[in-house]
Amino acid sequence: MRNRRVVIVGAGFGGLQAAQSLANSGADVLLIDRNNYHTFVPLLYQVATGQIEPEYIAYPIRTILRRFSFNYRRQHQKPPVQFLMTEVEQIDFSGQIVKTGSGAINYDFLVLATGSRTQFWGVTGAEEYAFSMRTLEEAVALRNHIFACFEQAIQESDDIKRQQLLTFTIVGGGATGVEMAGAVVEMVRGCLRRDYPTLDFREVRIILVQSGDRLLVELPKKLGNYTYKKLHRLGVEIYLQTRVSEVTSGFVHLENEEIIPSATVIWTAGLEANLPGISEELPVASKSKIVVHPTLQVLEHPNVYAIGDLAYVEKNGKSLSGVAPEALQQGVAVARNIQKQIQGKSPKPFSYFNKGRLAIIGCYSGVGKIGAFAFTGFLAWLMWLGVHLVYLPGYRSRLLVLLTWLHTYLFSDRHVRLILSAKSRNVQNSQADLHYLQESRRVESL
């Protein structure tokens, strides 16, 4: 009997974990991603604020796959997990075919793990003028923009315009918004003050806009209150129960009619599932998430699974919150279920084991909840850094990030303050140039 082919779309936490868990199952596993690297999303905000190199949190997928196949390869010729860098264009569920930019691929089992993208809730101008921070490129673009604002502010003699350049508005008071606000404070208090000795840093405004009545709504109320007080003391202006009605070039408009001149608007106010060309065929729940059975199987397609931010999964009647451990555990679960199906057994329901939640505020503060135990301050901060260090893929990245953090916190400096110029971007058309070579692509050989 030929090996079954499992196609996994998306090399985020869930997809990569599923690939690893299937690596020694005997199935032919093909992992597809549009990028050749895995992005460690939780640290993107540190890239956006110039604390760490983008390369530290972007790990080449082929290197990760090598590790999976180390033991396997001694016995077999072909590596157990193959990788294809391409874009998924459409999925034909009845024909069991994934149509990609590099050709059509048949599957026996399909794991959809394409994650989420920023949701702008239809706010006018938000997609156009606000920065989001879901991909490495977006984080680098935001970094370029932030440091360019300071370079321009120091040249600006008009008080109002300078104030606008030095105003950073973060929309969304969840974990990402809070950590971003704290990181901007750290950045301003640390290196920037020394880089721009002639700039009056009292002009810098950091604004956090939250629609709910407190920060970090997914954590207990007292942690949200602690976070509010901490950020307030750090100088962040926090607007609770406030929504953004419009973003224009250089301004953020609030629903209370206030208009804040702000050259930088960072949108962290929501995510929706990132469906790979299948939106009309599958039933979706809130935030466009795919409805799945408790086994993570997609309705009516028992050989198709959806995991991570893409899937609508509940625990105790509430939707899961979209953190990495959920995707990782689901990756393990689908691998197990697919193996069961191959063996002719029934897949088992997935149950999320919540080890706890941590959120970092910055400036040596964080909040956390493990079981019924909620804690705040330095310990939570340190635990957050420690946990993220451990989960980073690759010991090299781990070492380099550790060194960078030590440096940052010992000298309150940060080194990745490059503004990569806009002009030279047309140099980078290399990939487009290659397309003439792509006419007769066939992927059947995979």
Added chain:
Amino acid sequence: MRNRRVVIVGAGFGGLQAAQSLANSGADVLLIDRNNYHTFVPLLYQVATGQIEPEYIAYPIRTILRRFSFNYRRQHQKPPVQFLMTEVEQIDFSGQIVKTGSGAINYDFLVLATGSRTQFWGVTGAEEYAFSMRTLEEAVALRNHIFACFEQAIQESDDIKRQQLLTFTIVGGGATGVEMAGAVVEMVRGCLRRDYPTLDFREVRIILVQSGDRLLVELPKKLGNYTYKKLHRLGVEIYLQTRVSEVTSGFVHLENEEIIPSATVIWTAGLEANLPGISEELPVASKSKIVVHPTLQVLEHPNVYAIGDLAYVEKNGKSLSGVAPEALQQGVAVARNIQKQIQGKSPKPFSYFNKGRLAIIGCYSGVGKIGAFAFTGFLAWLMWLGVHLVYLPGYRSRLLVLLTWLHTYLFSDRHVRLILSAKSRNVQNSQADLHYLQESRRVESL
């Protein structure tokens, strides 16, 4: 008496050194660059081949300036060297004004240090289809392209197209061409072979095209011969006394009528001075370099200096070769001459002290010449790495590059293999968005 203002255009080796040497002179020094970082050009080829992070060789200029002003600032309020990130548009020598994208700036003394750019010698298609490697963005674009070629090659079932994707042609047999050829060999032999276990690496062709009759024409003949043999043994196909007549999309055409299908053409075959909007006013020598007096003063403008790759300077009747030590020594010399002029004394002629030359081949080989002593092999390789490590700005970069090299050579792996996708580039229009804020810019406040 008011302080004299020295404006330095360009923060490369020469300009930065001039700024440092003038930092404690009492003059007001303004350093202008279009980027907010200094690029350590000698290691660009390692960025292009995914060996080191781009951030390691790009150092924020304001951080470097901080170091200069450490002692100074205890006594004075204003830092001795100021920085302005802008583009120079025109220079009015009679009015002593530098016109920039951020306004007009008066100077008493001007140091032009804008370096060089790639010279394509009018070869049709070269500028459009060949990669050059003079800026950080160009090196990153080349890295993206090289790794994209491998990702596409593994998907390509057409033998001829796959061969084309796996052919890397380097034009120019000087130090940059040689080190690039060696680095591509190292890359292919190291990580790529493990990343693409199903690819037949005998299909990879690395071609080096040199117009002269040997490699490394600026070094003694025997070193060029050694380099030839070494690269030949590493599998590089070397064409001597061969010129490129045309570059088209995916092909390089040689003057001997041969047409090589090659998805990657890297142009290292020449540099010319990068004149900042002054080309018609100043007399220029070969490669558009500005003719200067032995004191490095520009003809007819005794308060204007040109240094580095921009200036035409001879030693023993031959033009200097455009390496970093020349620019560094010239930076010191102009600082001294400007101080002399401020004191009413005459500037002194510049004389280059040649400490020696080193060139790296790769795979543990290099060549070098110190005084009359020429040497080859492992010692030259190690010395090259050591010297470049010492000259890297900032101890952090030094440590990280050292760690990276140790890792690379111990495990023959390399980690920076990201292909940053072409698509997301339009995300990066942030700087353009800011221009509405720039109407009433005045720089007099500087």
